[in-house]
Amino acid sequence: MSRELKDLTDVDRLIHEPARLTIVAILSVAERADFLFLLHETGLTKGNLSAHLVRLEQAGYVEIEKTYRGKVPYTTCRLTSRGRAAFQAYREQMRLVVGRTGSRRRGR
Amino acid sequence: MLESFQTSLYNRPVWMEGKMEDPIQGPIQRTRRYWYEDGVAELAIGGLFLAIGLVIWAQGAVPEGSAAQAALGIAFPGVIIGGMLLGRRLIPSVKARLTYPRTGYVAYPQPSRRRRLAVVGVALAVAAAVGASVLALQPPPSGALVLLEGLLLGVLLIILGQGLTRFYLLGGWSLILGIGLSRLPAPEETMSGVLYGLTGLAMAISGGLVLATYLRRNRMPPQDTQL
Numbered sequence: 282m283s284r285e286l287k288d289l290t291d292v293d294r295l296i297h298e299p300a301r302l303t304i305v306a307i308l309s310v311a312e313r314a315d316f317l318f319l320l321h322e323t324g325l326t327k328g329n330l331s332a333h334l335v336r337l338e339q340a341g342y343v344e345i346e347k348t349y350r351g352k353v354p355y356t357t358c359r360l361t362s363r364g365r366a367a368f369q370a371y372r373e374q375m376r377l378v379v380g381r382t383g384s385r386r387r388g389r
Numbered sequence: 390m391l392e393s394f395q396t397s398l399y400n401r402p403v404w405m406e407g408k409m410e411d412p413i414q415g416p417i418q419r420t421r422r423y424w425y426e427d428g429v430a431e432l433a434i435g436g437l438f439l440a441i442g443l444v445i446w447a448q449g450a451v452p453e454g455s456a457a458q459a460a461l462g463i464a465f466p467g468v469i470i471g472g473m474l475l476g477r478r479l480i481p482s483v484k485a486r487l488t489y490p491r492t493g494y495v496a497y498p499q500p501s502r503r504r505r506l507a508v509v510g511v512a513l514a515v516a517a518a519v520g521a522s523v524l525a526l527q528p529p530p531s532g533a534l535v536l537l538e539g540l541l542l543g544v545l546l547i548i549l550g551q552g553l554t555r556f557y558l559l560g561g562w563s564l565i566l567g568i569g570l571s572r573l574p575a576p577e578e579t580m581s582g583v584l585y586g587l588t589g590l591a592m593a594i595s596g597g598l599v600l601a602t603y604l605r606r607n608r609m610p611p612q613d614t615q616l
Binding site: 299302303306307309310311312313314315316317318319320321322323357372 | 413416419420421423489490492493495496498499610
């Protein structure tokens, strides 16, 4: 197995999934964001977004807080320090993969 | 025509539409820019600049040494501090009514102590450089202060704008105003007031257009939109 391919297979697949990557990228620059913002920015359906958030919460990457505003449920999400570290590691890994692929192409 | 102009003001240049988005940088950048999504902050900052411009202009217009000039001198820091305090209350409250129910809420992290110190350091360095230049060029060339103010306002707007096209335009407008006004044979105080006033007016117009576009594009969703 080539080194690039091994690097790619080693990436955190929980974050690598495009919808979850978008969610984590958004939360990486926010202290907290609500469900409506994530829904709006990701373009996912409510059910889909909920499912991805639950997976991220189960992995300890995202903290979900459910409250009420009047009688309306209100959900906010925050990236945990574990999630932040995982995102940083993922970005670093992808940078390495892209860098190696680029340098190999240039070397041809 | 107006639609394409508003699109470029609202989001990104029309020529960039359709380009593939970076899966990480795209959402990060959009989240950072979300604060300016509705134009409310621009309207508020524009209003503050307009008020500052009016006070500076009035100081130049009233007779030298008069009670009115003294009163305006005392009112000037009050306008800046009061305007900033009012903005800190007004912007979140307007956003809570107009923006958060439509497109959601984002809380941004407080800048770290190191970053705050760096910002204060840069501001002090710029102020010291400007002060030293003014002292070195005694008597300062006519219009130099207005030119510097235009330049500083322009740089400030570009830094504040998170790479949004309309903030580059506003920064450019401020710089052009600074160059143009510094060449006019009028008292420097008056020109300085006009510079702040017209920059504030441009910001308020830009903010108003962005807000109108935002409200038209984003209708209030039904009450059960949350999880």
